Each structure stands twice: as C-alpha cells, then as structure tokens.
Amino acid sequence: MLKIGDIEMKNPVVLAPMAGVCNSAFRLTVKEFGAGLVCAEMVSDKGIVFNNQKTIEMLYIDEREKPLSLQIFGGEKETLVEAAKFVDKNTNADIIDINMGCPVPKITKCDAGAKWLLDPNKIYDVVAAVVDAVEKPVTVKMRIGWDENHIYAVENAQAVERAGGKAVAVHGRTRAQMYEGKADWNVIKQVKEAVSIPVIGNGDVQTPQDAKRMLEETGVDGVMIGRAALGNPWMIYRTVRYLETGELIPEPSVREKIDVCILHLDRLIALKNEHIAVKEMRKHAAWYLKGIRGNAKIRNAINECSTREELVSLLTNFAAEVEEKQQSSAQAV
Numbered sequence: 001m002l003k004i005g006d007i008e009m010k011n012p013v014v015l016a017p018m019a020g021v022c023n024s025a026f027r028l029t030v031k032e033f034g035a036g037l038v039c040a041e042m043v044s045d046k047g048i049v050f051n052n053q054k055t056i057e058m059l060y061i062d063e064r065e066k067p068l069s070l071q072i073f074g075g076e077k078e079t080l081v082e083a084a085k086f087v088d089k090n091t092n093a094d095i096i097d098i099n100m101g102c103p104v105p106k107i108t109k110c111d112a113g114a115k116w117l118l119d120p121n122k123i124y125d126v127v128a129a130v131v132d133a134v135e136k137p138v139t140v141k142m143r144i145g146w147d148e149n150h151i152y153a154v155e156n157a158q159a160v161e162r163a164g165g166k167a168v169a170v171h172g173r174t175r176a177q178m179y180e181g182k183a184d185w186n187v188i189k190q191v192k193e194a195v196s197i198p199v200i201g202n203g204d205v206q207t208p209q210d211a212k213r214m215l216e217e218t219g220v221d222g223v224m225i226g227r228a229a230l231g232n233p234w235m236i237y238r239t240v241r242y243l244e245t246g247e248l249i250p251e252p253s254v255r256e257k258i259d260v261c262i263l264h265l266d267r268l269i270a271l272k273n274e275h276i277a278v279k280e281m282r283k284h285a286a287w288y289l290k291g292i293r294g295n296a297k298i299r300n301a302i303n304e305c306s307t308r309e310e311l312v313s314l315l316t317n318f319a320a321e322v323e324e325k326q327q328s329s330a331q332a333v
C-alpha cells in the first residue's frame with residue numbers, strides 16, 4: 001500500500017498536480033471519486049514568502065480532500081525553505097511536495113521546476129534543508145531528466161532519498177519533451193529499483209488498464225493520473241475499481257457527466273466568485289463534453305457565457321437533447 005511518511009493512502013491512485021486545474025473544487029470532486037491521494041496545483045514559494053494574497057488563497061484545503069499533497073516551486077533554497085515552513089505551520093496539507101518537473105521557460109529560467117534535474121547535489125542540498133525545517137513529510141515530483149543527454153532520474157531520486165525525502169513521483173518524460181512523445185516507463189522502473197522510498201509513476205496513464213500495466217511493469221507504489229482526469233473524475237473511480245476487482249465499469253451517462261460538471265462549477269463559484277468561476281469552467285466544461293457527439297455547437301456557446309445560469313442551462317439542455325436522440329434511436333432499433 002502507498003504510504004508516505006506516516007500518511008497511509010487507501011489506494012495507490014493519485015491525482016497529479018495540475019496548474020490552473022487542481023484547486024480545492026476539482027480536487028474534492030476527484031476525491032469523492034475515490035482517489036487515494038490528491039495533489040494541489042503548484043504554488044510559488046516567493047508568492048508565499050511575500051504574502052501575495054492570491055497565492056495564500058491557493059493554499060485553501062477542505063478537510064474532506066485529505067490526504068493531500070501541496071506542491072511548492074522555486075529556484076532558491078532559502079525561499080523554498082521559508083515557503084515550506086509556512087505550509088507546514090499554516091495549512092492542513094499532509095505532504096509538502098517540491099516541483100522539479102515544470103518545463104515552462106518562465107519557471108526554468110528562475111532555476112525552478114525541471115532546472116533542478118541537472119544537478120543531484122543541488123537536489124540533495126535543497127531537499128535536506130526543507131526536510132530539516134518542517135514536520136510534514138517532504139516529497140519531490142520530477143521528470144526523468146532535462147533532455148535525452150541528461151537523464152539523471154536515478155541519481156536525482158537517490159539524492160531525494162538521502163536527503164530525507166519520503167517519496168518521489170516520476171513523470172517519464174524529459175523537460176525537452178514537454179508533453180510530446182511517449183513517457184519512458186523503463187526509467188521509472190529503474191528509479192523504483194534504485195531507491196527504497198515509495199515511487200509514484202506518472203505519464204500516459206489514459207485508461208484503468210494503463211494504470212494496472214504501469215504498476216505491474218515498473219513495480220511502482222502508486223500511479224499518478226493527470227490529463228486523463230480532466231473533465232473525467234470518474235477515470236479515478238474506474239481505475240480504483242479496476243485495480244481492486246478487475247471490473248471495468250462503463251463510462252457514465254451524459255446526464256451524470258453534466259451533473260458532475262455542475263457540481264464542480266458550484267464548488268468553483270464558492271471558492272472564487274461567479275464571474276471568475278464561470279470563465280475558468282469553460283475549459284473544464286469542454287473537457288467534460290469531450291467525446292459526446294454533437295458537442296461542437298455547445299462548446300462554442302459555452303465560450304461566450306458568463307453566468308452560472310447561462311452555463312447550467314446550456315449544459316442541461318444539451319443533456320436533454322442527447323438523451324432524446326438516444327431514446328429515439330433506441331426506439332428505431
């Protein structure tokens with residue numbers, strides 16, 4: 001079973017941290033679909049240290065989301081330590097995670113995110129300093145390397161372990177790959193074989209069967225799901241059930257998808273405000289509708305709407321339309 005420090009997860013299925021996505025509204029929804037662990041979107045260490053109001057708001061965690069891992073990013077030891085101390089004392093996060101995977105130039109040019117991957121000694125130094133400063137378990141989420149010539153996943157994970165880190169999550173791509181190409185699960189396996197702390201595998205888990213395959217092929221302790229959960233929190237539930245029983249439960253109906261989308265919207269409104277939430281929800285709604293026939297028209301309309309009422313009525317009308325079509329084609333058979 002996946003156990004990080006003293007925190008025991010009820011299953012090995014982990015929601016990946018995703019900036020602009022994994023706030024409390026989405027995390028709680030995914031949690032209710034059974035995730036063993038949910039990860040919060042990355043938060044700037046400097047934003048925390050300088051008490052930026054928006055950043056501090058990102059630290060909100062609903063008790064029902066727990067266990068939860070809160071990720072900070074930064075390129076300097078001093079501010080990462082200060083931010084970690086703040087998270088340790090002032091939030092109900094269970095785990096403090098350090099981002100060593102973000103590939104975006106805005107982040108790496110400040111020596112943060114994936115830039116850490118070029119130097120295991122620096123990783124040791126920063127992780128040891130953070131571990132020393134806090135009570136909560138410290139983990140690192142990393143990519144396998146900077147580019148194909150600098151794949152130091154094993155050395156980097158060993159540095160985390162030596163420094164007192166309690167787990168590593170490994171995304172099987174290099175920084176140079178961004179989100180292209182295939183995640184290399186072989187390197188994830190090498191990391192698992194090289195350390196004794198828990199390893200969470202990540203990258204290209206698109207179906208419950210992929211999750212099982214990753215666990216079997218690499219031996220990892222947990223499997224982290226990112227993009228496949230976008231607008232699709234039941235991916236988590238289906239994966240948990242598949243791993244536990246071998247049963248592949250069907251995708252939910254359109255009505256169920258829309259109901260969850262509206263629940264997510266209402267949570268986002270409670271967290272932010274209607275104006276911001278509806279705007280943010282446009283991308284989520286498009287994800288919830290992915291794969292449903294005839295969604296192109298409604299997706300355009302969603303991008304225009306600015307109130308809860310408009311969005312809910314678009315979604316419910318669409319669900320009714322789809323159900324009607326399904327009924328008439330069933331009658332025709």
Ligand SMILES: Cc1cc2nc3c(=O)[nH]c(=O)nc-3n(C[C@H](O)[C@H](O)[C@H](O)COP(=O)(O)O)c2cc1C
Binds near residue numbers: 021071100205224
């Ligand atoms: C929209 C988006 C935002 C992301 N933000 C973060 C982040 O804040 N921190 C992080 O460590 N990884 C972040 N990632 C990377 C994911 O956590 C994950 O490693 C990556 O998507 C690969 O997993 P997947 O194939 O299951 O999507 C993000 C990915 C996406 C698609």
